[in-house]
Amino acid sequence: MRIILSIIQSELKQRLFSWVSLIFFLMLVFQAIWYAKGSFDYFANEQVLMNAPSIIYRNYASMGMLMIIIIAISTGAVLYKDIQYKSAQWTYAMPINDKHFFIGRFSAAFLYLVIISTGLVIGHLLLPYSGIGEAVRFGSTPFGQIIHGWLLFTVPNLLFYVAIVFFAVVFTRRIATSYLAVFVVVIIFLIAQTSYETGGGNNLLAYLIVDPGGYVAAQNYTDLQTPLEKNTAYFELSGYILTNRLLWLGVAILLSFLAYFKFSFKYFIQVGTNQSKKISEENRNLSVLPSVKLPRVAKQFQLTNFLTKLWSLSKLEFLNIVRPTSFKIILGIILLMIFLQNVTWNATYYIGKEVPISSNMTFFRLQWGVFVTMLVMIWAGELFFKDKTVNIWQITDTLPVPIWVTQLSRFVAIIGLAFVLSLSFIAISIFTQILLGGAAYIDLGRFAEDLLLHRWAFLNFILWASWVFFVAALSGKRILTHILGVGTFLFLIVSFDLGILEDLRVGFGFTPGIEDYSEMSGYGIFQQGATWFFFLWLSLGAVFTMAGIWLWKRGSEKKWRNRISFTNKQLHPLSKVVLAMSFSVFIVLMSFVSKNVYQNGNFTPEAEEERLDALYEKKYKYIEAKPQPKYSKVDLKIDLFPSIRKATFEANLILENRLGIDTLYLNWKDFVAVKSLTMDGKALQLVKEDNVQNLTAYLVPSKNRKDRLLNLNLKAEKQYVGFTQNEFQADITYQGSFGSVQDFLPVIGYDSNKELLENRKREEQGIKKLTSRKAGIDNAMGLSQNTFTTDADLVTGSITISTKKGQIPFAAGQLLKMEEQAKRTVAYYAIKTPQVFNWHLGSSDYQRLTGKANKTAYTILHKPSHTLNVEKYKDDL
């Protein structure tokens, strides 16, 4: 016992009082606060507090990415360091019992993490003082629940992680497997969590139990809590929580025992000695060496020689990555997981079972792309530092080969690796699709676009490898490179996921619309922006790569001023020019993208949108009490130009003016430009124009004010320009435009759709909370407005819609005629019986299928290549 305590004491003393531990601790304090903000945003109810116990319990159960990184970095080495630093030869020879040694190191690893994890506790205690929310968002500090949650989730989870890491290290005698073990646990957690969030299907219980950290069970528990319980209650140790905790504590104990019984000095030290590999020289009589003349050789150092070397080295490095069995095992595990995901999860992602089409088979990349990117980054980091790791750098760094040959060859090898991974993903996806009966729907182009381009696929892997390349050169340290490289990536992922970051311009490698694929529209309007974003990141990736060559630390103790100096010849002067040009391209593209996102595309961060909506309500709520006319008859003529995302339209509107008005308030949609607005043929006088809120007010001529019906003529156009980051703008898109007439015509009077509906946000913006978002059962007007718009009752009219040749337009009403006119397709629709004013229109390269059901003629429009549900619709009709 004394020995065990001594080992624990010595280990903790060595590890705890270091800068690294302090940094770990502070990271966890930060994580607790950061995650609390994210969890808080998850709860819609405004009564939930930011330091509610439910948030704190969930944070503990999630462990968090920083805690996971700390576990992965620090745990396995506690046992393995004697092998790693070759101290086992004397440490294991000391008069210590093997098992006592194991218990001591195991306990030390566990206690170290437990002590460091108090950073989470401190972070939770500091929440009210962290500045993440107003004072009103915090209740009194739930001391008991903070400690309870830590004991219920963090401490047993740490025991589990230490157990699985020690188990992996003992049984494989490799430190790398401990990282893999942690990685696999995280994957299981994420699959369980996302599966639970997307409905869970029939496997809900499995997801609650299979997550080793208990987060899914905690999420389920808090989902069923009232706001009061969320703010005050302790978690009860019962139900799923109890089952989950007992199960994984049991697994932790089992793994610990297995590792304990397996471990012995004799067994473990074998990995450090490698006796089995030792080569004996049979001919030992070598005191006199043969006199051998070395042949004369010609040495060549031309550019062509270096290019040849670059190629041959790239091949060599690539083969060195993919040849080992460990690579094949990792790849096999990933492919198996992708296969399982495509078989069990993607198929029910939306609303139920789906036909196994190719676009469904590539969705896995949205989850797996993150992990594969991380894996590629780690591989890249290891490869870039390979010479340092095996300590051959003093030889290789003195060889007369430029850095661009040696390091770039490794980068090329990583590109090769990423390509092989991506091709494997395509292969397993096609295999799955065939297996699920989707052979007839295989779309190779879809696989190529989704898995070989930049939507969390091949090109993203390369971009992030370039970042690692740069960080490796900058830091010159392997572990630091892993932490900074993967840390940056995870930081961006989590920040975008939590909504802390919204603007993709700060997300290296991110492009808009990566998951917004539809069979009809493809990536539609996102495609253009995504391409430009990709080129933006590509130019930065090129800068990273070239700067990486320039700054790479060849040798040791290289002075910074020498490394960054222009006279540093590691990067050829011409390449320096190319670097400068790439950076200039990046700046130009950033400016171009910014112009298209902000200036043209009207990108507004969510917080700003909320502020503007609140401002609208504050400024214009009074209009709601003012009499305003309603749409009564609409004759709309609209010409769609899908390829330039434009529509020009003219509408003759008859507005019902029951109460008599003097001012007409009109709310316009973004991107609509009014050309003229007349009443009875005379232009209306503009009396108010608010360009921020897109609201205009017109003076109604006094002679018309008492008219029962007002005749308005509107000429306008709408054209989407710039890049969108998240708005679909589906009313005018290249293929499959589908919108409402209200996407074009103005909302009359006060536009209640702009009001903030979440009371928490209303409170933040200083506007009165809503008592209910639904009309009371005795509020006939309110209830009717659930169906009717505020500015229309039942409306009649007509729609003449035209679109470019090759597309078929459609609109609400009865189709009277469709014809070709001046290389355009024109359709005439009539709405003769008064209808609710939720008319829709659109255009695409549809195929028409007409028929009759019970004497009613019908037309089904569908994508020519997508006949999957046509028969079903016909049958239903």
Next chain:
Amino acid sequence: MQLEIKNLSKKYSNGVQALDNVSLTIERGMFGLLGQNGAGKSTLMRTIATLQDPDSGSVHFNGIDVLKQPEVLRKTLGYLPQEFGVYPNVTAEELLFHIADMKGIVQKGERKDTVEALLQKVNLYEVRNKRLDGYSGGMKQRFGIAQALIGSPELIIVDEPTAGLDPMERNRFYNLLSELGENAVVILSTHIVEDVSTLCTDMAIIGKGKVVLTGKPSEIEEALRGKLYEVPIDKKMLAEYQEKYKVISHRFFAGRMMITVLADDAPAGEFDAKAPSLEDAYFKILSEN
């Protein structure tokens, strides 16, 4: 063929002055650099081998400014570091082939001949197809010297090549190294006096980052002729002798302590005159520094 080091200084961030105004001129042949562990030898070797930047000073080899044109020097450099690893999954032949390619031997045939000849020279030909992670320390060192010799370098730096080798391996190494100085400047950095006395025609002793002595080993030895005396003593008396005489070294011989004393005239008592060795000169320097 000459290596000229002028006023080289290097101070590490932890405050250690590894090199302090080091100046040396080294001609063709085997040059021994002798010094204790931590004297600054490896720092000097790494600096010459383009792996490290000094704080000040210059290094020139045959008109090449080593600090400004490292890429030019590397074309003619062979370097065997004090400690080095190898890629675990490759054979000696594969790695030598790779290094030969990196050293500019682009013709496959020439590369093959060079690697074969070197493998024979260092007696690794029989095990050329074995993976390097199975090599013993001595085999690895021989592999190291083979890679350093690829491409007929004009400047060869071998840093502590015999450290950790058994006597047989060391002897084998002497054989190998003795051939090197014929057509190149060879710097042998070591803390083992025997290495220098056996192999080198010129030498320098470095201590605490400074060059404290340069010359030919025979001249350095000769300078002590008639000034060294030794006597066996009881080891408890060492302090007393150290107080009374200038004891430059002490060692055990047949279970008794032998001390070597430096004196212009023979000390009184049982002292015997001793023929000077390079080791004595080295110890003298150490005792004075």
